[in-house]
Amino acid sequence: MKSLIIGFFSFFYQANLNHENMQGTGFAYLIRKAARLKGMELEVKKVHEQTSYFHTHPYLVNFIVGMWVREFEQNGEEDFHKKIYSSAFGALGDSFFWHSLRPLCFATAAIAGFYNPFAGIISYLVLYNLFHLSFRFTGFRIGYSLGRDVITFFNRIRFNKWATYFDIGSSLMLGILLSYMAKSSADFNSVLLGTLTVYIMLGMALAKKLDIVLGLTVIIITTGFFLYITGA
């Protein structure tokens, strides 16, 4: 229950995000709440200290909050481990949630949304938040029970491998989406198929060389010109 309460409050902990202390204000708010739930009242000075620079992945913050409270209770090195885990969980969370889960959810939702927009919205939100909310709502409990060894949980579930598996799934779904859209939204002809193939390869060739918005700007103009002169 305590993990659910902290999970709920953590929805709002980023609201004061800024370049001075990043999520520090929200972290101080969360640990004060968490300590109260564990029957402790933090001194004002301690809360002030915790508003200093802190930044991690928002879905994994509760693991750090749980670890911090446990270490504080046992007079451990809560601030030392907070610093270590904030950067480690930032990297872990970014690579899975931002980098890998979003493309898979997008491709899945786009295939569903092509049939029915409502199904698309639901499939994105359900698939994504299944992972998001699981981590958010269990983070405090796991962090508190494992303390400074909280990383063992991520090793046990082989979390660093998830991004690779999901990326392979995303490649498959992206392929399905593209060919299904080509087949459904325009009559099949060899010119269209050839053009789309060239466009994918062009995107792959420019991906590491040109910023995506700049690349898109160039392609918007050239494609518009191409369709204008071909009358497509």
Place this chain on the structure above:
Amino acid sequence: MNIVFAVLYAGIISVDRFAAFNVMLSRPIVISMIMGLLLGNSMECFYVGIIFEAIGLVDVPFGTRVPKEDSFGAFAGCSLLSFMPQAHEPNYVLLFLLILLMMYPVTLSLYITRAFNKTLYVRQQRNGRIYPLRLLVTGFCFSYMRGVIFYTLGTFIIYHIYMFLHGSKNSEMNFFVYSLMLFAFLSGYVLRFLSAKSYLKYAFFALGLIIGWVVL
């Protein structure tokens, strides 16, 4: 009434992006499908959504990085395709370019929000007493207002520039084919961005192409 909902939703998008929730109500594909249902042009909105979503899949908020406002792109694109006058064919090239251009000042508004949050925090720190809850509530409200004001204002400005530049010249173009070509190009970016081993990635992508073509 639906326009009022759309404006209120703009605030939720802004909050969901960085201030609170993070339940992905701010993803362009979700925005486009919600806007499509609200404004009654689901298919066009869907195509706008996949283009801006592809930008967001590559331009991600790693660490403290501020990505470009792909959510605004989807919001403005869907709104504008609904509000364009029916008297002439829309000029999609101009429309997309204006949206991409407007994404920059809207992204800048995010920096303003962070600067505002910083000012509040530093002021309390200087006064010797920090109230985290007050800072969070103020930041939440400010972020909501940023969405409502900047998303609506950005869309309004694009609409008027578009109407001014468009004139009476028609350029008939199949929007769906056009969007599909843009998305195919962006798919190349997304494929390169994915981190699995190249041979696996491309093999599964090719398998997906076959499944999509043959099975679905």
